[in-house]
Amino acid sequence: MKRTKIKEILTNPIINEEYLVKGWIRTHRNVKQIHFIALNDGSTVKNLQIVIDEKDFDSKFLKRLTTGASIGVRGTLVESLGKEQSVELKAINVELYGECDAETYPLQKKGHSLEFLRTIAHLRPRTNTFGCIFRIRHAAAFAIHYYFNQRGFIYLHTPIITGSDCEGAGKMFKVTTLDLYNLPYTPDGKIDFSQDFFGRETNLTVSGQLEGELGALALGEIYTFGPTFRAENSNTPRHLAEFWMIEPEMAFYDINDNMDLAEDFIKYIIKYVLDNCPDDLQFLNDRYDNELIDRLHWVLKEKFARITYTDAIEVLLKSNENFEFPVYWGADLQAEHERYLVEKYYKKPIIITDYPKEIKAFYMKLNDDGKTVRAMDVLFPKIGEIIGGSQREDDYDKLLKRVKELNIPEKDVWWYLETRKFGTAPHSGFGLGFERLMLFLTGMSNIRDVIPFPRTPKNAEF
Numbered sequence: 001m002k003r004t005k006i007k008e009i010l011t012n013p014i015i016n017e018e019y020l021v022k023g024w025i026r027t028h029r030n031v032k033q034i035h036f037i038a039l040n041d042g043s044t045v046k047n048l049q050i051v052i053d054e055k056d057f058d059s060k061f062l063k064r065l066t067t068g069a070s071i072g073v074r075g076t077l078v079e080s081l082g083k084e085q086s087v088e089l090k091a092i093n094v095e096l097y098g099e100c101d102a103e104t105y106p107l108q109k110k111g112h113s114l115e116f117l118r119t120i121a122h123l124r125p126r127t128n129t130f131g132c133i134f135r136i137r138h139a140a141a142f143a144i145h146y147y148f149n150q151r152g153f154i155y156l157h158t159p160i161i162t163g164s165d166c167e168g169a170g171k172m173f174k175v176t177t178l179d180l181y182n183l184p185y186t187p188d189g190k191i192d193f194s195q196d197f198f199g200r201e202t203n204l205t206v207s208g209q210l211e212g213e214l215g216a217l218a219l220g221e222i223y224t225f226g227p228t229f230r231a232e233n234s235n236t237p238r239h240l241a242e243f244w245m246i247e248p249e250m251a252f253y254d255i256n257d258n259m260d261l262a263e264d265f266i267k268y269i270i271k272y273v274l275d276n277c278p279d280d281l282q283f284l285n286d287r288y289d290n291e292l293i294d295r296l297h298w299v300l301k302e303k304f305a306r307i308t309y310t311d312a313i314e315v316l317l318k319s320n321e322n323f324e325f326p327v328y329w330g331a332d333l334q335a336e337h338e339r340y341l342v343e344k345y346y347k348k349p350i351i352i353t354d355y356p357k358e359i360k361a362f363y364m365k366l367n368d369d370g371k372t373v374r375a376m377d378v379l380f381p382k383i384g385e386i387i388g389g390s391q392r393e394d395d396y397d398k399l400l401k402r403v404k405e406l407n408i409p410e411k412d413v414w415w416y417l418e419t420r421k422f423g424t425a426p427h428s429g430f431g432l433g434f435e436r437l438m439l440f441l442t443g444m445s446n447i448r449d450v451i452p453f454p455r456t457p458k459n460a461e462f
């Protein structure tokens with residue numbers, strides 16, 4: 001007999017039909033001769049109630065059906081008399097695949113803290129909370145591919161191992177096969193990377209953007225969606241050392257087209273998750289953040305405010321807030337500044353544009369004032385920066401000047417520069433931090449809880 005997923009049974013129950021279900025026991029209780037098992041198979045946050053009549057089974061066998069054990073049940077679907085569910089499966093046959101020791105199983109009791117669950121990331125997907133989060137994560141990832149595919153964007157796979165530093169922040173993980181206990185040196189005492197695997201220094205990518213631009217300048221509109229790596233030693237609820245980024249890159253888009261796309265894109269994903277994950281959202285809403293669903297609807301309705309960096313500084317200077325970090329034109333905006341702008345002043349998502357060139361990456365298009373670049377950051381309530389992007393410098397001479405000013409080795413980016421010599425075109429793009437978006441979609445407050453196996457300073461377990 002073919003297995004049916006619990007989600008399918010609960011969405012489209014056929015009374016008196018025989019089903020085979022497989023999953024893990026959440027709870028097992030009995031009222032005299034009748035046993036009730038709440039079975040979950042990961043397809044939905046809802047459990048299917050299994051009803052077992054003790055007289056049809058060996059009572060020793062039934063004792064082995066403990067919380068966490070994995071079973072298969074063949075039975076008949078009947079209407080339930082209970083208040084909690086409308087249907088239940090009356091067991092004809094039960095197969096025990098894997099027992100679960102009641103003494104040592106860490107998820108025996110309910111109501112563990114998120115901190116504790118992080119220490120058992122191998123088992124936390126079995127909790128309701130993480131089931132909801134990972135189903136939402138899947139739905140959002142699917143929506144992203146769907147969105148771009150519908151609009152003719154090409155999914156371009158950019159490399160994970162690179163020789164360049166896109167953001168120029170130097171927060172990269174080195175990739176090497178050299179023997180660290182016996183390094184080869186050049187005559188002038190430097191490590192001889194010519195003997196390394198790639199014959200040069202390489203690192204894990206911090207962004208797929210530079211290669212994404214090469215794709216956009218041929219295919220028109222592309223996107224990447226892959227893991228990126230940053231060795232920033234920031235132990236915050238917003239930073240991971242390994243996170244996923246969605247980076248669309250579009251030829252013939254200026255900064256305004258770029259902002260329009262970013263806003264439409266992010267709203268599409270939110271709407272998709274609202275439409276497709278109602279049970280998971282409701283669970284998280286009830287359990288963790290009772291404004292979650294309202295907030296998602298609210299963002300869909302709001303037109304994002306668009307302001308320049310210079311305006312943002314004005315607003316901050318005029319505020320009566322006592323900021324920890326000083327506010328002046330040229331300062332990088334800190335989380336406290338961003339939160340004030342988003343949550344107190346504009347009270348909705350905002351897009352800040354035209355930042356001073358000194359605090360942004362080398363590839364951003366220089367404005368006519370010679371001081372600011374055509375950058376755009378999208379800031380969200382409770383999250384802060386969720387998207388970073390810009391119109392790209394498409395003028396060869398200006399780009400080369402910037403590369404030289406910042407001492408970026410030309411040998412690392414010669415191919416990038418060449419695209420500005422051979423049929424350059426205005427183009428733009430942005431990067432959406434997938435886990436930052438996940439924080440917003442789930443109402444979770446720590447980024448470690450929206451990725452299955454978080455990588456953070458001093459932590460690469462699992």
Ligand code: 4AD
Pocket residue numbers: 166167206207208209230232238239240241243245247248385386387388389390429430431432433434435436
């Ligand atoms: O602003 P960032 O550094 O921009 C770029 O990397 C550009 N190359 C993107 C582009 O234009 N194609 O990073 C983009 C986004 C941030 O807005 C944030 O959401 C997320 O990536 N992000 C992180 N998420 C989790 N942990 C970290 N350490 C992150 N650093 C950035």
Ligand code: MG
Pocket residue numbers: 377385387388
């Ligand atoms: Mg940024």
